[in-house]
Amino acid sequence: MSEIASNKALESAKKDQGIKGHMSESREKLSLFLNNRLGMFGLMLVVLFFVSAIFAPYFATHDPFLMNIPQRMSGPTLEHWAGTDQLGRDTYSRVIYGGRVALKVAAIGVSISLFVGLLLGMLAGYGPRWLDNFLLLIFDSIRSFPTIVLALAAVALLGPSLELVLAVVIVTSIPGYARLARTSTLALKNTEFILAERSLGAHPAIIMWRHIMPNVIGPLLILAAMDVPVVVTIEAGLSFLGLGVLPPTASWGTILNEGYLVIRDTPWPIIAGGIPLVLTTLGFTFLGEALRDVFDPRLRKGK
Amino acid sequence: MLHMIPGDPVSIALGPRATPEIQAAYAAKMHLDKPLIYQFLIFMGNVLQGDLGADVFSDRSVTTTMAEQLPFTVTLAVSAIGWAALVGIPLGCLSALKPNTWLDRFTGVLSVGTIAIPSFLVSIWAILLFSVTLRWMPVIGAGESGNILDQVHHLILPAFAVGLGWVGYLARMVRASMLEVMGENYIRSARAFGLRSRTIIFRYALKVAILPTITLIGIGFGSLLSGAVFAEIIFSRPGIGKLIYDMVLSRNFPVIQGAVLVTVGLYVFVTLIADLVVSWLDPRVRDSL
Numbered sequence: 001m002s003e004i005a006s007n008k009a010l011e012s013a014k015k016d017q018g019i020k021g022h023m024s025e026s027r028e029k030l031s032l033f034l035n036n037r038l039g040m041f042g043l044m045l046v047v048l049f050f051v052s053a054i055f056a057p058y059f060a061t062h063d064p065f066l067m068n069i070p071q072r073m074s075g076p077t078l079e080h081w082a083g084t085d086q087l088g089r090d091t092y093s094r095v096i097y098g099g100r101v102a103l104k105v106a107a108i109g110v111s112i113s114l115f116v117g118l119l120l121g122m123l124a125g126y127g128p129r130w131l132d133n134f135l136l137l138i139f140d141s142i143r144s145f146p147t148i149v150l151a152l153a154a155v156a157l158l159g160p161s162l163e164l165v166l167a168v169v170i171v172t173s174i175p176g177y178a179r180l181a182r183t184s185t186l187a188l189k190n191t192e193f194i195l196a197e198r199s200l201g202a203h204p205a206i207i208m209w210r211h212i213m214p215n216v217i218g219p220l221l222i223l224a225a226m227d228v229p230v231v232v233t234i235e236a237g238l239s240f241l242g243l244g245v246l247p248p249t250a251s252w253g254t255i256l257n258e259g260y261l262v263i264r265d266t267p268w269p270i271i272a273g274g275i276p277l278v279l280t281t282l283g284f285t286f287l288g289e290a291l292r293d294v295f296d297p298r299l300r301k302g303k
Numbered sequence: 304m305l306h307m308i309p310g311d312p313v314s315i316a317l318g319p320r321a322t323p324e325i326q327a328a329y330a331a332k333m334h335l336d337k338p339l340i341y342q343f344l345i346f347m348g349n350v351l352q353g354d355l356g357a358d359v360f361s362d363r364s365v366t367t368t369m370a371e372q373l374p375f376t377v378t379l380a381v382s383a384i385g386w387a388a389l390v391g392i393p394l395g396c397l398s399a400l401k402p403n404t405w406l407d408r409f410t411g412v413l414s415v416g417t418i419a420i421p422s423f424l425v426s427i428w429a430i431l432l433f434s435v436t437l438r439w440m441p442v443i444g445a446g447e448s449g450n451i452l453d454q455v456h457h458l459i460l461p462a463f464a465v466g467l468g469w470v471g472y473l474a475r476m477v478r479a480s481m482l483e484v485m486g487e488n489y490i491r492s493a494r495a496f497g498l499r500s501r502t503i504i505f506r507y508a509l510k511v512a513i514l515p516t517i518t519l520i521g522i523g524f525g526s527l528l529s530g531a532v533f534a535e536i537i538f539s540r541p542g543i544g545k546l547i548y549d550m551v552l553s554r555n556f557p558v559i560q561g562a563v564l565v566t567v568g569l570y571v572f573v574t575l576i577a578d579l580v581v582s583w584l585d586p587r588v589r590d591s592l
Contacts, residue, residue, distance in 0.1 A: 145570075146532075147529055148544075149547065152563075153547075156559050240423060260427055263431060270427055278419055281418075282415070285419060
């Protein structure tokens, strides 16, 4: 009797320890992250990006579309913090509203390509050989197009629009996620717990969703954080060329585009339109790298 | 793909005044009345014979246009990657050899900073600083043909803009692989044998550490081309990127089709060359082939 009781006590003690061990592990990770100064700086910038885009009307000092021709192309003043553009619109407010376009493209583009890439990658890794080869062929052909060239070709076909920018972003980022998901799935495919599931007769879809997905998604989320700047840059670049978001919508790209046309008269729109782009890129890069260092030290060597 | 276009190529080519008979004749000449798969097969057959089709407006051969424009893009890409390698690789080496010194920190900040600024933004800001404010550099064109100095003068800013991000990228990459290599056993043995550190670094370490960088340049050539597209448009330089952009605006589909095909071909070719160079330099890869 007493033996059993002591065994039970031992077990519950073990359990306690296990939980505590887990707790301290996640707490350790948190403190690792909190102590990563660049990571915290990145997180700050990212939060700033989200907050200023979502609450744009509260941050903006003027209506971004309000024209004021007599005051056009002024430098920074107390009233217009970043000066005005060629139509007398307040550049600072336009930059704040431009963040909304960037956030929209980043959020929709990255989440859809993450989801589709995860799905296709797991299918390629877990599914039959011919499907794997077929999907790999498609991924490689997409990757053989320089993104901007593909985007230009797509614009030639369909005309410029925000939706098209999104489509280009999604199509070109899916292969990255899918390849990562595929590699991890292949590694998991023959582990014992998956074999056990399979011999118990679990449906492949359930195995993939319940057992493979949670093990695969971590690195993909980190990749997603690192992918945001790429996406935001593509949007700004295409809009700068006049092939993405069209004026009068304020986007960082269109601000740069309009500023570039009056570069000899005022430098301010170009400076103000570029800085948020740099800050966003820096923020997500630092955040992504900090997350990677904390969660997956193995990846540190890779890139 | 190029056939899902809103806008009939026949009416663009011939203008609004063309009679239906002329339109039909043109469509027959360009095989536009045939099924899509037939058009595709004819196109691929022509490509294999070096014929990319003809410009819709001027009826010039696209192959000739590409042959004119390609050297400009290649010059830009090569000089951009060239200066980036000349600065980035030594920086990466030095900071790997002296980790945690001020030089290493400087390289770290520099590489993150240069990677964070998109190349088109570098182009715009460089124009603002060097051409508009300081008036040191020309903004537009590729320089007079025949005048090498003038052409180099026109090349400096675009090459700077396209290459800047690569300086940081290469420095980072070389630093990481150099750190790894310097920890290997054979480097320690070389030290134990009393070889001079310069011999160790250049003869043994760098030779191995440079390999991933070459692959990286090969793979990154696509993003280099994207950067070149922006630089060509912003600096109004002739080249494939500017060509595609102009043709997109004027909906000149045969030229776009040819230019995209050539770009992708170039990319695949460069990746292949990079792989070949690596296998030539690295006996481990060479033997596994």
